Amino acid sequence: MxxxxxxxxxxxxxxxxxxxxxxxxxxxxxxxxxxxxxxxxxxxxxxxxxxxxxxxxxxxxxxxxxxPEIVRCAQELLAADTPVHAQFSRHPYANRLAGELNRIIRRELDTTEPYFAIFANTGAEAVEAAIKHAEMDRGMRLAVVLDEVAAHVEQTREALAAGTATLDHATFARPGLTAPAPGEDGFEALSAQIRARMEEHRAAPPLFLALEGGFHGKLGASVQLTHNHGYRLPFKGLGAQARFVPRDQPEALKAIHAEERRILLDTVVVNGRVEIVEREVPVFCAFLLEPIQGEGGIHVLSAEFAAEIQRFCAEIDCPVVIDEIQSGMGRTGALLASSHLGLRGDYYTLAKTLGGGIAKSSVMLVRQARYRQEFEIVHSSTFAKDSFSCHIALKVLELLEEDxxxxxxxxxxxxxxxxxxxxxxxxxxxxxxxxxxxxxxxxxxxxxxxxxxxxxxxxxxxxxxxxxxxxxxxxxxxxxxxxxxxxxxxxxxxxxxxxxxxxxxxxxxxxxxxxxxxxxxxxxxxxxxxxxx
CATH class of the missing domain: 3.90.1150.10 (Aspartate Aminotransferase, domain 1)
Incomplete structure (x- = not known):
């Protein structure tokens, strides 16, 4: 022993x-x-x-x-001494896998826009990657808004100094603004309040939307998006927070948005007069959903509610993350169960059958319009994108697609x-x-x-x-x-x-x-x- x-x-x-x-x-x-x-x-x-x-x-x-076909593939890979640990190098087999996934997705979604792939080991890890990417995207979009407001404030200051614009005291009548004290420079008081709000928005944590009954994993961030209170409560202080949306209640979407939306004030000069306009800043990091809730009791998302979610998220510029970890990979007769609903995601997460029951493999897909290439530098996973799991996944897709x-x-x-x-x-x-x-x-x-x-x-x-x-x-x-x-x-x-x-x-x-x-x-x-x- x-x-x-x-x-x-x-x-x-x-x-x-x-x-x-x-x-x-x-x-x-x-x-x-x-x-x-x-x-x-x-x-x-x-x-x-x-x-x-x-x-x-x-x-x-x-x-x-x-x-048998997958076992034989695994045996051949191992017999050929396929590299499992060749990180930070070229992985053509991973690219082939991403390409094959894209080919099937193009067919099911009738789209030509590519999805870029970030590989992982488990479904929960793929969800974590999606959460991180979505927050990077939100942060970069927020930075654009804040930079634009800062530039507008400076342009307004220059216009006031040049005498081509005036600031009316009535401007401060807007709710939330404090009028300058006697003798205080009105614009400096205004810009100070705008800068303070900018810093508040910069420091504010992201907020996620998820469906009641949803399950997205039990890791540090993904567990906060899992509706089960028993799983979430012990780790509430760790990470991202979510607002949970009742199933088939589209009216709840607008109510939550009204409660959580954040407004930043901006300045513009109109006909020689300084005016205040409102800019909505990106608050919602992403909306996570399963087309069929697995751990929540096998509830199928209705096509009607899926369409409402799609419209709502497009209106407020909130990406949709579709968790296909349990429902995807052919289990419902399509690679993406959500394709039956006419629902299109900005992100997809796939796992489970992707590994053929042998390899531990998952992937997070991001459509081109949302993709941030900087993410590839700040996120990595030791066992992801290896030759063994990628070739097994390619064999899985071959078996799904043949005949x-x-x-x-x-x-x-x-x-x-x-x-x-x-x-x-x-x-x-x-x-x-x-x-x-x-x-x-x-x-x-x-x-x-x-x-x-x-x-x-x-x-x-x-x-x-x-x-x-x-x-x-x-x-x-x-x-x-x-x-x-x-x-x-x-x-x-x-x-x-x-x-x-x-x-x-x-x-x-x-x-x-x-x-x-x-x-x-x-x-x-x-x-x-x-x-x-």
Missing amino acids: DDMDSASVEQELAEPYLRAVLDTAGLAVEYVRAEGNTLHRRDEDGGLLPVVDFAGGYGSVLLGHNR GGRAYHQAVERGDALRTMLESVRADFPDVVKEVRGKGLMLGMEFHDRSASPSPVIKSAADSGLFGYFLAGHLLHRHHVRTFPTASAVNTLRFEPSLLVTDAEIAQLERGLRDVCGILQEHAGDRLCPART
Whole structure:
């Protein structure tokens, strides 16, 4: 054991509390093999027990676990000693990947404007890159406004000195301005107040907009844009702050803008008279949204609300960041789920299936009109843009696009089959299942609240905040089906299998769901499979 204390091996040191929570729900099992839409775990006799995977790596394995073509690509890359660490050099494979992503995006969005790529390792890191880039862009736009105001003030001063302009005392009647004291130079008093406001705006932190129910990661900045209060509150003091917009309430957009907009006063000379005009300064750094909210309960953004967001953001010059980390990469039948909505982003974030279930890879895309080349110098990531992950991603795109996009069609067809089954279960258990939502192979089934169940077991599960995890534990042990609830809406089970999911596997899930629904309907908590370690 290399002198390691054998006792220390037995102690759980890798997130022991989480292990205990998984134990409680019966989910602390070890998987030792994976292929296609199946994971294998050890049974009590040490043999392999197949489990149908409807969790799909939280959407990461659309093409299946250890897809042979991707595994072969990885093996060839490693056998060829492909460089993983060749930072700060030319990466033609990354450029090819960016080009291929652009080719597909041009087709889906019907646009010729290119998107520049910043590569990363995880979805949350891609979101962080988007946040940082958007703030750099906002800061540079703000600097332009402040420089223009400063120049206008100097031009006004020169006009007053030359006698070609006059300053009326009534100018100070504008709300927010203080009239000069007797004997004080009126323009100097005015310019001092303008300069003070300029410094206030320069120092003011950015504000983000995000949707209620949205999830954008748990890193220092991205967690502030994740709506779940439990994830955000412990880290509230760390980073960017957001205003959360209720879904399908376009009137809230104008209300938030009215509350948060910031105005800077500027001077102009009109017909020899100094006048004050208002300049709106960029306050909102970006609007982040998911076309389908994953962790928020599999809620699909409506096309109508998407159009309202697009119009609103264009009016106030606020970039739109579309988080396609869970919904993108073909899961809904297109590379970008948002393309179904007619929504166009200034930024996109892609991850999960981009790595083919093997590489850890993500990308942040910025359209040309928004791109700031200076960002490339101040942002970097050690493992990003490496040969291994880029070539794996290129293979993923090849598999999605081959045979006229057969994989996209397959995701739609398999998703329709899965949804038909889920809807049939809902129809037979309307008092148990509240709603089925989603698109393609990103579906969710929400259960009615069971906190009033006469069954102590079911009521306890509902009150624990782990309701969906207990149902998942039952499905795992009794029916050999793996799924989880969505993180911020634990009454909703997620179904994000690979496009290889078969009718037989869908039927296996159906049997499990009907069993669960019968237990809940009959308040038969004693039939719920007990937690196992």
